[in-house]
Amino acid sequence: MNELFQLILSGITVGFIYALVGMGFTVIYNSSGIINFSQGEFVMAGGMSAVFLLKAGMPFWLAFSLSILITAILGIVLWKLIDLSKERSVISMIILTLGYSIALRGLAEVIFDKELHTLPSFVGDGAFEIYGATLTYQALLVIFISIIIVLFLYIFFKKTKTGKAMMATSDNIDSAKLMGIDIKKILMLNFAISAIIASIGGLLLAPITSTNYEIGIMLGLKGFSAAVIGGLSQPFGAVVGGLILGISESLVAGYISSEYKDAVAFVALLGILFFMPGGIFSNLKAKRI
Amino acid sequence: MIKRNIDIIILIFILIVAAFAMKNDFYYEIAVLSILNAIICIGLNLLIGYAGQISLGHGGFMALGAYISAILSSNYSLSPMLSLFIAVLFMGIFAYLISKPILKLEGHYLAMATLGVGIIIYIIINAQGDLTGGPDGMGVDVFKVFGYEFDTNVKWYILSSIMLILVIMALKNLIKSPYGRVLRGIHDSSVAVESVGADVAKYKSYVFVISVIIAVVAGSMYAFFSGFISPAEASFNRSVELVVMVVFGGIGRIYGAVMGAVILTVLPQLLTSFEDYQTLIYGIIIILVMMFMPKGIVSLFDKLRKNGAGS
Amino acid sequence: MLVVRELSKKFGGLKAVDDLSFNVKSGTVHSIIGPNGAGKTTLVNMITGVYKVTSGEIYLKKENETYAEDDIEEIIHGKRENITNLSMSKLVHKGVCRTFQHLEICNTMSALENIMLGFHKFMNKNFILSCINSKKIREDEQKYEYEAMKYLKMFSLDDVAYKKADSLSYGVLKKIEIIRALATKPRLVLFDEPVAGLNPKETADISAIIKEVANEGISVILIEHDMKMVMQISDWITVVNFGKKLAEGTPVEISNNEDVINAYLGSRHKKKLANNG
Numbered sequence: 001m002n003e004l005f006q007l008i009l010s011g012i013t014v015g016f017i018y019a020l021v022g023m024g025f026t027v028i029y030n031s032s033g034i035i036n037f038s039q040g041e042f043v044m045a046g047g048m049s050a051v052f053l054l055k056a057g058m059p060f061w062l063a064f065s066l067s068i069l070i071t072a073i074l075g076i077v078l079w080k081l082i083d084l085s086k087e088r089s090v091i092s093m094i095i096l097t098l099g100y101s102i103a104l105r106g107l108a109e110v111i112f113d114k115e116l117h118t119l120p121s122f123v124g125d126g127a128f129e130i131y132g133a134t135l136t137y138q139a140l141l142v143i144f145i146s147i148i149i150v151l152f153l154y155i156f157f158k159k160t161k162t163g164k165a166m167m168a169t170s171d172n173i174d175s176a177k178l179m180g181i182d183i184k185k186i187l188m189l190n191f192a193i194s195a196i197i198a199s200i201g202g203l204l205l206a207p208i209t210s211t212n213y214e215i216g217i218m219l220g221l222k223g224f225s226a227a228v229i230g231g232l233s234q235p236f237g238a239v240v241g242g243l244i245l246g247i248s249e250s251l252v253a254g255y256i257s258s259e260y261k262d263a264v265a266f267v268a269l270l271g272i273l274f275f276m277p278g279g280i281f282s283n284l285k286a287k288r289i
Numbered sequence: 290m291i292k293r294n295i296d297i298i299i300l301i302f303i304l305i306v307a308a309f310a311m312k313n314d315f316y317y318e319i320a321v322l323s324i325l326n327a328i329i330c331i332g333l334n335l336l337i338g339y340a341g342q343i344s345l346g347h348g349g350f351m352a353l354g355a356y357i358s359a360i361l362s363s364n365y366s367l368s369p370m371l372s373l374f375i376a377v378l379f380m381g382i383f384a385y386l387i388s389k390p391i392l393k394l395e396g397h398y399l400a401m402a403t404l405g406v407g408i409i410i411y412i413i414i415n416a417q418g419d420l421t422g423g424p425d426g427m428g429v430d431v432f433k434v435f436g437y438e439f440d441t442n443v444k445w446y447i448l449s450s451i452m453l454i455l456v457i458m459a460l461k462n463l464i465k466s467p468y469g470r471v472l473r474g475i476h477d478s479s480v481a482v483e484s485v486g487a488d489v490a491k492y493k494s495y496v497f498v499i500s501v502i503i504a505v506v507a508g509s510m511y512a513f514f515s516g517f518i519s520p521a522e523a524s525f526n527r528s529v530e531l532v533v534m535v536v537f538g539g540i541g542r543i544y545g546a547v548m549g550a551v552i553l554t555v556l557p558q559l560l561t562s563f564e565d566y567q568t569l570i571y572g573i574i575i576i577l578v579m580m581f582m583p584k585g586i587v588s589l590f591d592k593l594r595k596n597g598a599g600s
Numbered sequence: 601m602l603v604v605r606e607l608s609k610k611f612g613g614l615k616a617v618d619d620l621s622f623n624v625k626s627g628t629v630h631s632i633i634g635p636n637g638a639g640k641t642t643l644v645n646m647i648t649g650v651y652k653v654t655s656g657e658i659y660l661k662k663e664n665e666t667y668a669e670d671d672i673e674e675i676i677h678g679k680r681e682n683i684t685n686l687s688m689s690k691l692v693h694k695g696v697c698r699t700f701q702h703l704e705i706c707n708t709m710s711a712l713e714n715i716m717l718g719f720h721k722f723m724n725k726n727f728i729l730s731c732i733n734s735k736k737i738r739e740d741e742q743k744y745e746y747e748a749m750k751y752l753k754m755f756s757l758d759d760v761a762y763k764k765a766d767s768l769s770y771g772v773l774k775k776i777e778i779i780r781a782l783a784t785k786p787r788l789v790l791f792d793e794p795v796a797g798l799n800p801k802e803t804a805d806i807s808a809i810i811k812e813v814a815n816e817g818i819s820v821i822l823i824e825h826d827m828k829m830v831m832q833i834s835d836w837i838t839v840v841n842f843g844k845k846l847a848e849g850t851p852v853e854i855s856n857n858e859d860v861i862n863a864y865l866g867s868r869h870k871k872k873l874a875n876n877g
Contacts (some may be wrong), residue, residue: 035397081576087583090396091343095536096579103572110565217525221408228401259416266405266412273402274390277506459731466730466737467723467744469718471710474717475707484704485720485784486692495727 002132007254008247013139013208015246016146020201021223021229023153025192029232031166031190038078038101039198040220041108044213045071046199047206051117060122068199074104075195076114078160079188101216104127108213119206140261143205145188149197150239157235164237167192218262225265233277240280244268297454304450308443319440319558321514324449325507327550328456330534331543335460337470337532338541340496342392343400346407347504348527352411354380354505355512355522356421362513363430370434373509377502384501388494404525411523425518425527429512434583445514452510453547456503460543472496476541504531537578539585548586601626601788601819602647603680607656609642609843618843621658622712624788624821624836625848626661629814630756631822633831633832633854634840635864638821640773641701643840647821648698649688658684658692660788681707693721695787699777702825707766711757714765715748718783751779755809771802788819807833831855839863 021043028036049070053063078100082088086094124135156163166186202211209215223238226245230237245265254260277283328350328541338341344350354376361372391402414421421427432439437597439445471492475484479489511519521527530553538549556574560567582588602624603741609617617639624630631760645651647658661667663698665679683691690696706714723740724730730737741746752758762767765776774794782790789830791810796802811833814820824830831851839846839854843861847854 035400054405057499085580089583090535091337091540092579092583094343094345094400095533099534099572099575099579101575102529102546105567106566106569106572109568156574174570183593221404221525224401225405259415260412263409266408269403270407270409273394273398273405277394277398366849406647420625460731462737463727463730464743467720467740468725468727468730470713470717471720471725473709474706476710478704480700481704481706481714481780481866482717482720483688484700485717485780486689487720488689499727 003254005131006263007135009135009139010246011250012243013142013246015164015243016143016250017201017205017219017224017242018148018223018226018237018245019242020197021219021225022202022203022242023150023235024198025224025227026235026238027190027194027197028234029227030235031187034081034082034088035224036073036078036194037097037220038104039111039194039223040216040218041101041104041204042071042074042195042198042216043205043219043223044108044211044216045074045104045210045213046119046202047114047119047209048112048213049199049204050203050206051119051211052112056118058085062111063073064203068196068278071195071202072192073201075191075193078195079191083187085281087102101143101220105213105216108206109241114213116210116212117206118210119203121207136150138207146201147205150236153197154236157264162189222262222265225269228269229280231281234279235283237279248281295461297458301454302455304453308446311442314442315444318515319555320444321445321449322511323551323554324453324516325448325511326531326534326554328449328507328549329504329531330538330546330550331456331460332500332532334535334538334543334546335472336539337498337535338461339476340409340493341476342493342497343396343532344403344500345525345528345532346401346403346405346410347531348525348529349407349410349523350380350384350501350519351504351531352414352518352523352527353383354501355508355518356414358505358509359427359429359512359518360420363428369432369513373506375416376509377505379496379503380505384498385494388497388538392490392493392497404528407523408525408529411520411525414523418438421520424520426517426521429516429518431516432513433511435472439513449510449514452507457543457547464543464560533575535576537585539587542585542587545585545587552586592599601661602821603659603774604647605657605659605844607643607646607658608617608654609651610654611638619648620840620843621656622838622845624819624850626819627814627817628811628835629822629833631834632836632840633824633827633830633837634846637751639843640840641792642843643708644790644821644823647695648790652685656684657682659743660696663695663787677705692784692786693777695782695785696790697784697786697788698790699781699792701793701796702720703770703773703777705765705773705777708764710762710764711768711772712745712748712752712761714776715751715780715783716744718746718780719747723782736790748783751783755779760851771798772800774802774806775809779792782813786818788821789813790821790823792823793825795829803829827857834842 021039022037024035024042028034046067050063050066053059053066058066078097081100082093082096083094091244121136121138123141125136125137127134128140157166158164166189205211222245223242226241226243227238229244230239245268248268249261249264252264274281302355307320311320315559329347333344336344348556356367356591357376357379358372361367362369363376367375387406407487415424438463464473471482475489475492483489510595534545534553536549537553538547539545557567559573560570563570578586604623604849605621607620608723609681620643632639632643642651646653659677659680661680667676667679683694683696686694706717724736725745749758749761751763757772758776759770765773768776775798778791778794794810795806798806807829810822811818822830822834834851836848836853837854838848839857839860846856846863849857849862
């Protein structure tokens with residue numbers, strides 16, 4: 001029983017990271033119709049920048065803020081590259097974002113290195129004991145901050161003027177244009193937000209698992225799975241998707257085999273794509289005429 | 290007859306001339322790898338360019354087939370040709386069964402499904418260590434046909450060159466035929482094709498199976514050639530590499546696929562002097578081509594031909 | 601030739617086609633008309649296998665059957681087959697084909713090749729033989745290129761045979777699509793707004809083509825808004841409104857039918873007529 005609870009707790013922790021990565025995907029997909037294959041690299045950029053800035057002697061708060069800023073800039077650069085592209089077909093955008101992810105990994109190889117690094121925990125190494133399971137302070141921080149980010153995004157998109165404008169744009173680009181909403185700025189903002197969420201995810205994750213230039217690949221793909229499970233057109237579906245994914249992975253690793261842990265995300269992805277391509281919430285929505 | 294096949298003649302010429310430029314074994318390795326990649330890309334191009342299906346998991350399919358060839362011939366002492374035949378049969382059926390649910394999806398979702406299958410294959414190959422040798426890979430016995438061993442680089446260069454020429458000729462014939470007309474039609478308007486009595490879903494399935502079979506044969510050949518196979522061949526990186534080659538070269542063009550494969554196989558070698566910057570430069574080149582030459586490298590040649598014809 | 605029985609299509613809560621029934625007699629031009637949104641396109645899509653029907657059946661006369669004068673209903677029905685929900689490609693092999701309101705042309709192919717696509721049914725499609733460019737394939741290609749040319753000559757379009765489709769005008773492409781449909785040697789053709797967006801000369805051309813098609817014994821279902829054309833060439837008209845059958849009859853009967861007039865012109869017109877005494 002204790003083991004089960006422990007597995008669930010660690011599953012929830014990782015699940016929130018997947019949720020953050022997944023939300024980055026849905027934000028960009030909903031505003032531009034593009035699947036950003038370099039999303040995972042934004043996560044990596046957040047964690048790795050912090051590691052090296054701290055090594056360079058900067059105080060915590062400066063290193064973290066700069067990491068987030070750097071990643072946001074990387075997001076805006078991608079937006080600009082897409083903006084300058086001659087054609088925006090499905091396949092050329094897939095290859096473009098894949099190329100960007102390769103370039104970012106290459107950049108990380110050059111600027112950082114190929115080694116594994118860890119960030120020290122922000123809140124020390126202590127832990128709570130709940131029902132015989134250990135919940136580290138860092139894990140609790142991950143859960144806490146992730147929830148805050150989700151709430152913040154919810155309020156931003158549903159309640160603020162800018163946020164609602166962004167939602168309107170994703171629903172119908174033409175009427176948004178007619179209402180004088182600056183599409184380009186909105187798109188740029190979406191990419192920046194997506195990158196910021198991802199980098200925070202990277203910062204939260206780094207103390208728990210180590211970080212290196214390559215973690216973006218798997219993390220990005222799993223985050224994408226989380227987004228698809230929740231439904232790509234549901235901005236907050238990724239949260240549920242991420243949690244389901246995190247917990248399932250944890251249970252599989254604990255009870256079946258740790259070698260097949262990574263397969264969970266992709267089996268789930270295939271399952272959703274074949275049976276409920278709109279995500280788990282798609283059947284609950286009223287049928288549109 | 291000559292005019293129509295001038296491209297094949299030029300290709301044979303290039304292959305022969307290139308043979309004399311092979312300074313050492315390493316050159317041969319790159320050449321054979323380029324040719325085999327070109328073959329895989331021609332098949333993948335059929336899928337992406339004509340059937341309009343993006344596969345981000347072709348590395349997985351290719352490697353699974355190659356592992357079957359390798360395991361049957363090296364661990365169970367079946368003849369390499371028989372092993373290859375069984376691998377093709379198995380993967381053909383597997384691809385056909387998978388194609389039914391997958392090809393119901395479109396665009397991004399289709400790409401994602403192929404990605405999912407490819408990675409699952411990768412994970413399984415890694416995990417089943419006793420059968421596959423796990424993450425470290427496994428050795429592969431030499432390729433023999435009726436006792437004749439393909440044990441030198443020159444023999445492999447000739448063999449793969451012949452395979453490339455046969456594949457190109459077969460595909461050129463296919464595109465000209467009624468079957469090929471259906472494929473070209475699907476690219477333009479699958480509704481139009483459906484309205485003349487062609488079951489589009491069936492054709493898409495067949496193209497999927499064909500592209501997998503071609504990849505399995507070329508991938509198996511590569512395993513036999515290098516005497517080694519590892520799960521990296523099934524990785525997402527490998528699948529991405531193949532798709533990038535096709536798109537970089539030019540979707541829907543046979544020679545686009547060939548050029549993309551050759552350039553992107555040789556390029557990393559040319560970049561070794563830049564050592565650490567290899568990956569970065571590779572990524573930047575892909576980005577620039579996608580931004581400014583989305584129709585691929587082959588569009589440069591089109592422009593040259595147009596200008597030449599106009600003047 | 602074709603029997604549509606109590607056909608319905610629901611999209612969520614909306615009934616686009618409601619219990620529609622009609623018969624299409626062989627070798628006639630049977631037009632379906634009705635105001636915009638009446639459900640005509642949905643109807644055509646159900647008959648040609650694009651949409652699945654919600655309820656109802658569609659029957660097609662079997663290939664080599666003929667109805668004799670004294671055949672009783674049971675026997676007649678036995679000479680038909682149920683083609684409800686068959687896919688478009690399967691229907692082509694049963695002799696049913698269609699053209700599209702929004703052109704479905706293969707733009708990167710020449711006009712000639714688009715027509716050759718129409719001969720798909722008859723050509724060899726064996727994968728292996730295609731890859732080795734066997735004699736059979738070469739013979740088929742030659743034979744049907746010649747046939748396609750013949751068709752184009754018949755419609756005076758042979759001068760554009762080798763031009764790429766995306767360089768041709770809308771009117772020409774509309775004709776090409778019709779020729780392609782005829783190349784499948786159909787027994788029944790559905791024309792979905794074949795003259796939409798065409799000038800009077802082009803309209804007259806296509807009108808004549810469609811009438812000639814029926815004269816050859818091919819059954820025609822025509823969906824059109826051009827009333828002049830419909831009245832000119834139709835043998836029978838079914839009027840549809842709000843997914844239901846409003847009226848049926850010869851062109852003369854329909855043009856004098858009060859319900860039809862009201863449906864098209866609306867009740868405001870009725871008031872106007874009443875006010876003017």
